[in-house]
Amino acid sequence: MDIIAEDKQLKIKITDDFDPVKIFECGQCFRWNALEDGDYVGVVRSAAARVHFENGTAYIKATGGDVLLWSDYFDLETDYAGIRAGLCVDDYMRRCSQSGAGIRILRQEPWEALCSFIISQCNNIPRIKGIVERLCANFGERIEFEGREYYSFPEAEKIALLSEKDLSVIRAGYRAEYIIAAARSAVSGETDFELLDKMDAVSAKKEIMKLRGVGSKVADCFVLFGLHKLNAFPIDVWMKRAIAEHYGKSFSPGIFGDYAGLAQQYMFHYARNVRQEE
DNA sequence: GAACAGGCAACTC
DNA sequence: GAGTTGCCTGTT
Numbered sequence: 001m002d003i004i005a006e007d008k009q010l011k012i013k014i015t016d017d018f019d020p021v022k023i024f025e026c027g028q029c030f031r032w033n034a035l036e037d038g039d040y041v042g043v044v045r046s047a048a049a050r051v052h053f054e055n056g057t058a059y060i061k062a063t064g065g066d067v068l069l070w071s072d073y074f075d076l077e078t079d080y081a082g083i084r085a086g087l088c089v090d091d092y093m094r095r096c097s098q099s100g101a102g103i104r105i106l107r108q109e110p111w112e113a114l115c116s117f118i119i120s121q122c123n124n125i126p127r128i129k130g131i132v133e134r135l136c137a138n139f140g141e142r143i144e145f146e147g148r149e150y151y152s153f154p155e156a157e158k159i160a161l162l163s164e165k166d167l168s169v170i171r172a173g174y175r176a177e178y179i180i181a182a183a184r185s186a187v188s189g190e191t192d193f194e195l196l197d198k199m200d201a202v203s204a205k206k207e208i209m210k211l212r213g214v215g216s217k218v219a220d221c222f223v224l225f226g227l228h229k230l231n232a233f234p235i236d237v238w239m240k241r242a243i244a245e246h247y248g249k250s251f252s253p254g255i256f257g258d259y260a261g262l263a264q265q266y267m268f269h270y271a272r273n274v275r276q277e278e
Numbered sequence: 279g280a281a282c283a284g285g286c287a288a289c290t291c
Numbered sequence: 292g293a294g295t296t297g298c299c300t301g302t303t
Contacts, residue, residue, distance in 0.1 A: 120284065121286065127301065127302090172300085174286095268284095
């Protein structure tokens, strides 16, 4: 990918898979929203940004963050087209990966991913987004961008000091208790994201599942999206259906190898966006 | 009003 | 280990 910094914006000549709609709407993140003109606006760390996509070029205009932040966040060093080609172990996966071409796994902050996916349980995307937005608006740092207000995702340190009552404004329900416990665990060092990062996906999953409110699915989402371990394979009801239909009981994510997590994204995308249209 | 939702924990057998 | 139930909130 060619990244050129010009006129206070980054211009990325896309030479690999990169589809903003799929990237932002595939369920991996909750803080990017489409504007009327189709651009996406979101917050990463302490920077707000607008992503515009046109003629094979992505334009990123942000309040901050250098080239490194954005190339890291969008995982631009990884060859998704190449990985995708290698995933086509059967005809079904070929269809899935074709339909999902353009998805990239963002390198999100571990704490943000953990917290967001704790909130995601038994919830739909609009509501998850609402809760996360209220969390940020109430406890994050204010960022002004293009005449509008945005908020950073609050640090674990900040959430650790809150009571469940303090959190009631975000209307997370019974998940509030889990969020606070996770924040305190992160602050105390009992949950150590740097340490988890060094582990393999299976060990990291096992470790993060020690937290209350973190079961198998949330743990896999954390490992895949928060730790960027691309072999983690979250299984929700959509995936369960797809697996039952196409692979049966003996299924193991292992058949997709080191990039099973990407295969999961393609299957998920296909199940949600393509298959019902057939 | 009741059932349900992209899930988890605690409990039962 | 498989099955059941409550959980907080919002939607159908």
